[in-house]
Amino acid sequence: MNVEITGARIFLRLPFGILITETQVNMWIIMLVIALLCKWLTHNLKIKPAGKRQVVAEYLVTMANNFVVTNMGKSFKSFAPFIGALFTLSLLCSLSGLFGLYPPTADLNTTLGFATVTFVLIMYYKLKTNGLKGYLKGLAEPIPVLAPFNIIGEFSTPISMAIRMFGNISTGVVISTLVYAALAWLSSVVLQWLPGALASIPILQLGLPAILSIYFDLFSSVLQSFIFCMLTVLYIAQEAKSE
C-alpha cells in the first residue's frame, strides 16, 4: 500500500520557471466566485434596504469596517477592503478542500505571498513612523551586538504567519489523505471474506473522515483565516502607533 503526499498538480510549465498549478487555477476560480458574489450582492442597492441580499452585503461590509476600526482605529478605515479580501480569499481557499479542490492555502507559496503583503505593509508603517534612520537605529537596540537577531526577528513575523497557515491547512490535507488510506486498508482487511468486487468497496471510509473534516477543513480554515487577518491588523496598527 503506497500513500503519496504531494503538492498541487502542475498544469502548465511556462518559460522562466513560471508554473501554472492547481493552486493558481483554484485561486482564480475562487476569485471569480468572490467577484461574482460581490457583484450579485451589490446590484440594485437601495437607500431603504429592499431585501435580504442587501442586508447581507451591508452586514459583511459593516463587520469588516468595524473589525478594522476597532483594532486599528478610525484612520485605517481604508484597510477594510484589504482585510476583507484577505479574509475571504484565505477562507475560501481553505474551504475549497470541502469541494474536492486542492486548497491553495495548503501551498506554501500562497501563504508566503499573503504574508509578504503583510510584511510590506508592516515595513511601510515602520518606516513611515520612525523614518529610515530611526528604524535602523531601532535594529541596534538594546545593544548593537543583537542587531542580527533583530533582523531575523523582522523576517520571522511574516514567515511564521505563512508557515502557521500553510501548516494548519496542509495538515488537514495530509491527515485526511492518511485517514482515507488507512480506512481503505482496514476495509480491505476486514471485508476480504466478502465475495468478488464487494470486498474492494472501502465501506469504512464513511463517517470518520467527515468528522475529521469538520475540524480540519471547517474549524481550522475559519480560525486560521481569522488569525492571519487579526495578526496583520494588529502588527500594522502596532507599527503605526508606536512612536
Next chain:
Amino acid sequence: MPETLEFLSVNIWSVLMAIGNLLILFLIVKKFLFKPVNDILEKRAEEVDHIYSDAEQMRSEAKANKNIYEEKLKNVKTETDLMIKAATERAENRSEEIIKEATLEAENRKRKAEADILLAKKKAVDDIKDNIVEMVIDLAQQVVEKEINEDVHENLIDDAIEKLGERV
C-alpha cells in the same frame, strides 16, 4: 500519474502570483462590494440626518406657531371681552334711552288724555248747561203758560246757570 509539485516547495513566481491575486481581489472587493455598500450606507446616514434636521426644524416651527397662536388666542379673548363690554354698555345706554323715551311718551299721552278729559268735561258742562237752559225755559213757559221771549230771558238764565255751574 500527473506531474505534481513537491509537498513543500517554494517557487518565486507562484509567490508573486499569490501576491498579485490578493491585490487584484483587494481591488475587486473594494470596487464591487465596499464602495457601493459604503456609498449606500453614507447616503442613508445623510438621509437620516436630513430627516432628523427636518423634523427638528418642523418641531421648532410648530413651537413658534403654537406661541403665535396662543398669543393670538389671548388677544382674541381680551378683544372679545372688550367687545362684549362695549356691546353691553351700548345696550344699557340704549335701554335707558328707550325707557326715557317711553316715559316721555307716556307722560305726553297722560297729559293729552287729561287735556281731553278737561275738554270733554267742559263740553259736557256746556251741553248740560244748554239742556238746562232749554228745560228751564220750557218749564217757565209751562209755569207762566205764556210765550217767553227767549232773547229777553236767555241772558238772565245763563247768568243763573253760570252761577250754578260755578257751584258744581
